[in-house]
Amino acid sequence: MPDTHTTDALRTRFIEQTGLSLQAEGLPRIAGRVLGMLIFDGERVAFGDLATQLQVSRGSISSSIRLLEERGLVKRTTEPGVRQDFFQLADNPYATMLAGIQQRQRSRRDEIAKTINLLPEESDAIGRLRAHAQFYASIDAAMGVALAQLNASEETYVGQQPVKPGE
């Protein structure tokens, strides 16, 4: 097997790709890598392991985790008698992400709508701003569709569920 196709190499690449991809969504790269690691590994991961395996400072892990928890993508668990915190994907992180995107588009649309309402009626910018708002409204609606679609396949694909064979 070529050493770029070992599970470990694929895992590393996936984590790195996730970091870049989530960076484009406005999260720090390390937060994306944390998420990637949690997705790939599945089982809960210790705070210390995140820092050592991703080779970043504990401070970075702490702040990344905080962001991911705030967004509802990751949950923290503890265990009596064990000092480290553990982390794993939240229950349905993808629905949460979609809802977040939807919310941002909606806010932007409302912002534009507010501008439209304050403009003098005869302003010829109004038509163009309406088209602009319509753009965000259509993304908003589309996210609703995506959410529905995602929920439909939720029984098979929830964040933390064990994987069913076959499929």
Add this chain to the structure above:
Amino acid sequence: MPDTHTTDALRTRFIEQTGLSLQAEGLPRIAGRVLGMLIFDGERVAFGDLATQLQVSRGSISSSIRLLEERGLVKRTTEPGVRQDFFQLADNPYATMLAGIQQRQRSRRDEIAKTINLLPEESDAIGRLRAHAQFYASIDAAMGVALAQLNASEETYVGQQPVKPGE
């Protein structure tokens, strides 16, 4: 009228908001402001006016315009006997934007699918990566819906539907 509600103040605010909003989409802020100005003003705008009104260097305008042209959001026009270039919104910039978003999600999904195919069949990461890919696939599909919706409203209303803030 409060001076934050003059057309000019609203225009400036809109341009600035558009800059921030597009920045979140991965464009430089100035490119977003250029787009905002083109949306608001409607008629074509001269290269020099972009630089002076937005108070940025010609170099910045040049590179921002290049980005916006590459994305198919803006088109350049010239006029015989006039040395300056003029710019205006491309024909259906919003559909183009949606298609761009869709394309990015699709690429990411394909990337994940490739990883899945290279993993050993018994890897228990596969289920989770499938769920992850499904997330991007659902956005892809949703963008298709949004595109259809946008095209439909374009023919019927030509950007004339009323927009209200909130729900």
Add this chain to the structure above:
DNA sequence: AAGTCTGTTCAGTCCTAACTGAACAATTTT
């Protein structure tokens, strides 16, 4: 031809968010 006005390029600067790591409080271990 000389001068003016274009838009583009690119080396350098600036900005700012990401990241580090030391200090810290809290808890557990020895």
Add this chain to the structure above:
DNA sequence: AAAATTGTTCAGTTAGGACTGAACAGACTT
């Protein structure tokens, strides 16, 4: 009690993209 280990905080550094502005080539004006 002392030492070790945990996660958080925050002042300082780093990295990298955004932006500037001088230099430039091309086209027009005089």
